[in-house]
Amino acid sequence: xxxxxxxRAAQRGLAILAGGALVMLIAVGGAMLWLKPxxxxxxxxxxAGVAIGGPxxxxxxxxxxxxxxTYRGRHMLVFFGFTYCPDVCPTELAKVAATLDLLxxxxxKVTPLFITVDPARDRPGELEVYTEQFHPAIIGLTGTDEQxxxxxxxxxxxxxxxxxxxxxxxxxxxHSAFIYLMGPDGAFxxxxxxxxxxxxMATTIRAxxxxx
Amino acid sequence: MTTxxxxxxxxxxALALPAxxxxxxxxxxxxxxxxxxxxTSAAYMTIENxxxxxxxxxxASSPIARTVELHTHIMDGAVMRMRPVTAIEVNPGEPAxxxxxxxxxxxxxxxxxxxxxxxxxxxxxxxxxxxxTVQVPVQPAGAAGPGQGGxxxxx
Numbered sequence: 001x002x003x004x005x006x007x008r009a010a011q012r013g014l015a016i017l018a019g020g021a022l023v024m025l026i027a028v029g030g031a032m033l034w035l036k037p038x039x040x041x042x043x044x045x046x047x048a049g050v051a052i053g054g055p056x057x058x059x060x061x062x063x064x065x066x067x068x069x070t071y072r073g074r075h076m077l078v079f080f081g082f083t084y085c086p087d088v089c090p091t092e093l094a095k096v097a098a099t100l101d102l103l104x105x106x107x108x109k110v111t112p113l114f115i116t117v118d119p120a121r122d123r124p125g126e127l128e129v130y131t132e133q134f135h136p137a138i139i140g141l142t143g144t145d146e147q148x149x150x151x152x153x154x155x156x157x158x159x160x161x162x163x164x165x166x167x168x169x170x171x172x173x174x175h176s177a178f179i180y181l182m183g184p185d186g187a188f189x190x191x192x193x194x195x196x197x198x199x200x201m202a203t204t205i206r207a208x209x210x211x212x
Numbered sequence: 213m214t215t216x217x218x219x220x221x222x223x224x225x226a227l228a229l230p231a232x233x234x235x236x237x238x239x240x241x242x243x244x245x246x247x248x249x250x251x252t253s254a255a256y257m258t259i260e261n262x263x264x265x266x267x268x269x270x271x272a273s274s275p276i277a278r279t280v281e282l283h284t285h286i287m288d289g290a291v292m293r294m295r296p297v298t299a300i301e302v303n304p305g306e307p308a309x310x311x312x313x314x315x316x317x318x319x320x321x322x323x324x325x326x327x328x329x330x331x332x333x334x335x336x337x338x339x340x341x342x343x344x345t346v347q348v349p350v351q352p353a354g355a356a357g358p359g360q361g362g363x364x365x366x367x
Contacts, residue, residue, distance in 0.1 A: 086254035086319070087285065088292045090245055091312050094354030129248055133353035158291055164281075174293045194292070 052180060052188040053078075054154040058115065058147055061128035061140040068186050075110045075189070075208065076182040080157045082118035082173050083130040088194075090134070092177055097135035098198035099205065109184075109209055112138045117159040117175050119148045155180060181205060184212055236263035237302065237341045241358040242348040244332060249325045253277070255317040255334055255348050256310045256358070261302040263341070269300040269308065271337040278321035280334070285313055294318075302338070312356060328352045 053068075060066045068076075077096060081089035093114065100107040114131050116122035119142045122130075127140030143151070152159055159175040177194040179201070189208050192201050242257035261267050272280040282300055286293045292313075300315060302308045310316050317334065326332065328350055335345045351358065 083248070084252050085294075086245065086247070086252040087283075087294065087312055087316050090254075090353050091356070094356060097354055126248070130251075133246060133248075135354075162293075164296065172294050174291055176289070176291045194287075 050156075052155055052191070053182050053186065056115075056147070056151040056154060058141040058143040058151060059124055061124050061131060061142075063124045066141065071111045071113070072186055073184050075184055075205070075212070076180075076186075077110055077112040077205070078115065078155060078180040078182060079113070079178070080115050080117050080152065080155070080159065080175055081177075082116050082175070083122050083126060084118065085173065088177060092179065092194070093131070093134040093138065095196075095198050095201070096138060096179065099201040100135055100137055102198055102202035103205060106206065106209055107137065110205060113141055114138055115141045115148070115151055117148060117152060117157070117173050119143055119145060121169065181208060183208070237261055237267060237336075237338055237344055239336070239344065239346045240307070242334070242346050243351045243355065243358040244319065244326065244334075244348045245355065246328045246350050246353040247319075247322055247326050249322050251322055253319040253322060253326055254283075254312070255280075255319060256312065257346065257348070258307045258309050259300075259302050259336070260307040261304045264304050265340065266304070267302050267341055268339045269302060269336055270298070270339050272317050272334055273337075274319060274332060274334045276323050276326070276332050277319035278323070281318045281320060282315070283318045284315045287313075299339070326350045328355075 055068050057065065057067050077099075079092060079096065081092060083089070096112050096114075100110070100112065103110065112135070114127070116127065122140070122142050124140070124142060127142055131138040131140040141151075142148070151157075157176050157178070159173055161171050162174055164170045164172055179192040179196070180188065181190040181192070181204070183189045190204060192204075238260040240258040240260060242255065244255040245253045247253035255272075259269065269282065272282065274280055282297045283294055284297050286295060297315070300308050300310075308315070319334075330350050331347045332350060333345055334348050335343050337343050349358070
């Protein structure tokens, strides 16, 4: 092998190294882009005549029957999911937990409610263990199929069962991933899109707390 | 030719530096979520192909899960739709990134609880490279990445 060939091989090696580094940079850049929220990520306000929220009757994670009125006097942070959800729900729950931590003492004025869209599998005891993994303040709510259907209708939440296999319990749930802030009067205040960061959510919630 | 091979090997080794060495497919920063027994967990990682031909991750398994599926998420408005994928392509120079909200391994029907701090074996089956077993550290359920515990601390 001539000196020239060795030199070229060295250059090729460097080029491969540089190429790899470039790919890593692109990958990191992509991840940052993906993590970066869009400027309108706090979600638009509702069009006139569209209502979100309303009465619900459900069972909390301790087995107690509750209604929307149970939580009057405090803001509610309402979101929907299910405990067999391996990726999106933990991400949302962690975001709510981080938001509560950022609110500090003011988190006392907010009740975070995790309402299951999979009541057949999510019973009170399991919901309690599940929500506890993220934050002790988060309350899991379940109910009958009809009660869950009513609650999701009130919050205009889309959910649908998708079979993933032959077994009866082989399914996942598609569901919309908005987080709703309701006032101490139970009325809708604001919703957060899945792109909203805990910092943005805490700032917005603080502004609402200051007004009430 | 020997020199060239050595240089290529050196280049590959440099790229694979922080990794679990398992040439030619190298797995960086694997992690899984803590989860309850009987429920599901997700595992994430970056897979790098240091060979010079395309490979595909076609299956995965773990002794702690009844089955492991390859999944992705499709964001449809505000609706996240989780769907199985048949394979994840790993091109040379184009690491496959498995991360929250995107591609992930779904560990289904956990034989036992996964606790933060432990490590679980996950075997990846590649079309060309065959089986690669990775030791995957378990992070808290609310972790956002492979680092120390994600955004939520102190409880």
